[in-house]
Amino acid sequence: MPQPVHFYIVDDDPMILEMEEILLVGAGYQVSKSTSSVQAMGEIILKRPDVVIVDMMMPELDGLELCKRIREIGDLKNTKIIVVSAKAYEFDKRRAFQLGANSYITKPINSETFIAQIEEVVSDRVTLKFWGVHGTLPVPGKKTLRYGGNTSCVTLSLVNEQFFIFDAGSGIKELSNYMMSQGNKQKVTKIFISHPHWDHINALPFYVPLYIPGSEFEICGSKHGDLTMRHLIGSQMDGIYFPITMKEFGARVYFRDLKEEKITIAGITVQTMLLNHPGNCLGYRVGYKDKSVCYVTDNELYLPENPLYNEAYVNKLSDFVRGTDILITDTTYTDEEYRAKVGWGHSCVSRVADLAHRGEVKSLHLFHHDPDQSDDAIDGKIEQVRAKLAELGSGTKCLAPAEGDTFII
Secondary structure, three states: OOOOOEEEEOOOOHHHHHHHHHHHHHHOEEEEEOOHHHHHHHHHHHHHHOOOOOOOOOOOHHHHHHHHHOOHHHHHOOOEEEEEEEEOOHHHHHHHHOOOOOOEEEOOOOOOOOHHHHHHHHHHOOEEEEOOOEOOOOOHHHHOOOOOOOEEEEEEEOHHOOEEEEEOOOOOHHHHHHHHOOOOOOEEEEEEEEOOOHHHOOOOOOOOOHOOOOOEEEEEEOOOOOOOHHHHHHHHHOOOOOOHHHHHOEEEEEEEEOOEEEEEOOEEEEEEEOOOOOOOOOOEEEEEOEEEEEEEEEOOOOOOOOOOHHHHHHHHHHHOOOOOEEEEEEEOEEHHHHHOOOOOOOHHHHHHHHHHHHOOOOOEEEEOOOOOOOHHHHHHHHHHHHHHHHHHOOHHHEEEEOOOOEEOO
């Protein structure tokens, strides 16, 4: 039987220490504790707890110094650190993360949510959520009630409070509504744009947190020749196409031009690949430890009989998505529909099934549906992909997520 997760709590307030211990023991965890940060440092080295919970303001060693010392010890590299502090300043929170903290909880402790916050860190889980799944343009109405009619927007919530948004189609407005209902608690966000076609960027100006001071955003994507991401996003907000310009942003917003590369953010890798679509379009692979999610839209996979079919490209893309937990990819057409849409930059069901099989993908999520397709038509695509996967003898699971669907990895 596995041993319970071992916590070590450090807080110079005995009442807080007792409260945290009661909550953790009640949730089935093993707990050690100390009101002395110096004593705690010695015992942490000996006991090697799975998680250390530390107050920020303490005599002897403060919480930041304790974080720093723990991270300097190689044997404790896998120990998670959670700062629980009455200091709500963004500077202190950012500094704690810089010195190795995995999470930051602001006092007073909420007994109803404390364990859920702790388990978010302990589980190392990645949370994927869909806010828009259609392509080209929004299609509200009776035919899209089950899957939703908004265009591309997907989010990943990761460790170290990292929050990634993929594309800013009309689905980002629903995300904005949700974030504001939660008090806009997510202060640092990265927005990864696949490409600047309208259904992937034109709802960005409606993301309210961009206008709120105290938030920070990095908007990333591929430039087009001499047109940078700043230019591509700013052009649709130049006062002619949209009455509010980027000058109205209250948050700190900066831009990053990406190419085919791999970057690391707080222990999370983000790898990019140029896709087969008009203009520069990036696919993204996000990895954390042994978990990964691939976001690959928009992308055209030609049928093998097409003279433009490129086996080398298919192999490269198969390697890019290889073994991923979830592949979210452009499955705009059935094979019959695609024959009249060759060269439009989107893929059909048989090619997507082949890609998932070649790449040994664990779960395939069909995405970027044609605006003329109803919920029933999407159901039909699922069945066609599943049949093709079965024909290939593939172990890949297939589904089509709907707006609001959440997946834990």
